[in-house]
Amino acid sequence: MRFSDLSSSTIYHYLKTQGVVYQCGPFNIQLKANIPFLAEQLHVLFAHYPFIEHDVLIDFRVNLARPYSHRYWWRPQVLFKTAEGDPGMAPFPLDHALPMLEWGTNWCVASQSHYYLMLHSAAVEYQGKGVLLPAWPGSGKSTLCAAFAMRGWRMLSDEFGLIDLETGLIQPIPKLIPLKNQSIDVIRNFAPDAVIGPLFTKTRKGDVAHFRPPLTSVAQSEVQAKPRLVIFPKYQSETRFKLTEVTKAQALLRLANNAFNYQIVGKKGFHAVKSLIDESNCYELYFNDLDTVVEKLQQLIESLPPEE
Structure with a gap:
């Protein structure tokens, strides 16, 4: 029910x-x-x-x-x-x-939830390939997550990249996405059929309205995803789309600093981050146009070799 x-x-x-x-x-x-x-x-x-x-x-x-x-x-x-x-x-x-x-x-x-490595990251999946979008507030990760979800990607989370410390897989937690300020109208215009709740004005994070995760994402919330891409996003008003490769060493440091509980989980956290980076292609993304981001990243994922 x-x-x-x-x-x-x-x-x-x-x-x-x-x-x-x-x-x-x-x-x-x-x-x-x-x-x-x-x-x-x-x-x-x-x-x-x-x-x-x-x-x-x-x-x-x-x-x-x-x-x-x-x-x-x-x-x-x-x-x-x-x-x-x-x-x-x-x-x-x-x-x-x-x-x-x-x-x-x-x-x-x-x-x-310290039986997971908790990254401050959005997470989505396309064609069976998981994508982590680690970023701090204001980078546009929640907006990206909602946009991908409305284009048929599986939404895993907009806030928590939960990494199973035993399997190294991404554990979905498809919570409501709190869209903030300009992002609310951006998603309304991008996907008019998105279900977005009432507008809450003057909260401590500005104006907020909540995006409802799609049924397909919620129904598959017990299915973990294999990470294949780590992309550090940043909204930049003057840049339509720019994707630059990040070295494994840089990505490992950035991802470790992005975790909520890296020090708490200790050695297991280090091995989880290292394994994740070793098995993923890593990039930095600057964007200001959702249609372009979805199109380009779909092409990138489709170009990845199948899992051995």
Whole structure:
């Protein structure tokens, strides 16, 4: 069963009672919230996620709670709480509950998932070949990830390049993509049929609207991907498309510095990065046009030799 099989009222009933349990990539998340409009947003944006009714191991227990103070009625707020620890997040305005859920879930993954090497990277797959797009905020990796997803690529993640420390493969975690500021209209114009949620203005990251991952990407979220390309992207307004090869040594250093938990996972992290770089072609990408990027990178992937 998926969220799309339920009505908003049924989702709200679960939210305010035992909580909804859903799967996102390798994680089972239990969410409680007494917020009626959030149920409507989940019905649309979580439509493809599995809604779990049977007993499963819960990875993260999340509660979006309204503080019981004068703020319950006057300029109401919402708090992010979790059984896995205190993320130290300040309250958000109540109508920003969805961004709080998305950012709070990122904290859960980043603080609890050290059985993966966690790269700050988008990740996609085309023709069975995985592509990592490591970059820090503002580089355009989320915009690229949404664009590839709307052109038939498998979306693995826009935020976490989860590398399985045992297999070296990319573990999908197809979360909502928080498009920010100009990227929102860029994707709307690039893919008018994309499902994008409500606009949240004046957040701590500017204006934000959430892109819904395609059904095919969510349905294959248990299928790991073999990395073949590592591309360091950077949006540059004056450059339509520029792809430059990066040496293996440079790529290894950049990727290690890009990881959330490289020091925590220690020797396994080093071997994971080295193996990934050894088996991948590495490039630096400057771009300002999504159609060109998709076309050129499809050609690049198609030119790669098949896996031996």
